[in-house]
């Protein structure tokens with residue numbers, strides 16, 4: 168999906184919601200456990216309930232890998248089921264020396280390799296340009312680079328101050344955002360910024376005025392959709408705000424999909440209000 172197609176979807180659906188498919192078999196409603204593929208049955212119901220309210224889906228790969236080959240199969244079926252007009256994110260947080268990143272990129276982007284063709288993959292910037300560039304070699308595919316993550320440990324490295332010559336200091340996450348923009352245009356590059364990091368969001372938006380930001384951390388991690396929207400929205404939308412547990416596990420009963428829809432609808436309605444103020 169291209170930048171303008173994603174932006175169009177946001178304004179058509181009046182939503183920049185990304186539903187995180189962090190599907191933990193141990194948390195599934197008990198009535199699904201006898202299904203042959205309970206994870207896929209659950210995801211299918213969640214997608215059916217939220218597809219007109221969300222512009223993106225983000226399966227977190229850990230939840231599938233932890234199930235071995237069956238998990239991989241659930242992932243493939245889920246990806247195939249996501250409607251064409253939704254942006255897909257493999258939340259894999261990969262990145263390694265070039266020839267290894269090349270294989271990671273094939274895994275998530277090349278349908279003929281592992282049977283998956285996501286629009287994007289989350290990548291850790293720590294190993295530098297040659298670890299990220301193999302993902303950018305795929306036309307029309309996106310890298311979503313970790314910049315300032317939502318977790319408390321983000322302070323350990325991402326906020327460390329680096330020397331920056333006569334201009335003074337910059338934090339590591341700022342260096343990531345500045346440097347990565349020399350590798351790719353906003354048509355292929357997004358940054359991850361946690362919804363819990365709103366003190367820095369205005370500054371990040373200035374550093375990356377045109378890049379989409381993937382913002383996880385509303386819902387279960389307590390980030391504010393209102394703050395994120397006020398500080399991060401652009402004329403193109405420019406945001407994908409992810410919620411996983413607060414939507415997926417809104418109910419553990421037979422009404423799980425309806426309750427997931429209610430949660431998604433509440434977020435979407437707040438997003439529609441913010442979108443109406445920018446266009």
Ligand SMILES: O=C(O)c1cc(=O)[nH]c(=O)n1[C@@H]1O[C@H](COP(=O)(O)O)[C@@H](O)[C@H]1O
Nearest residue numbers: 187227289316317361383387388410411412
């Ligand atoms: O890259 C991510 O998606 C991500 C980055 C980050 O800084 N924080 C973060 O929570 N995430 C992911 O976003 C999802 C958040 O899930 P909930 O807290 O349940 O909404 C999980 O899949 C996390 O792995």
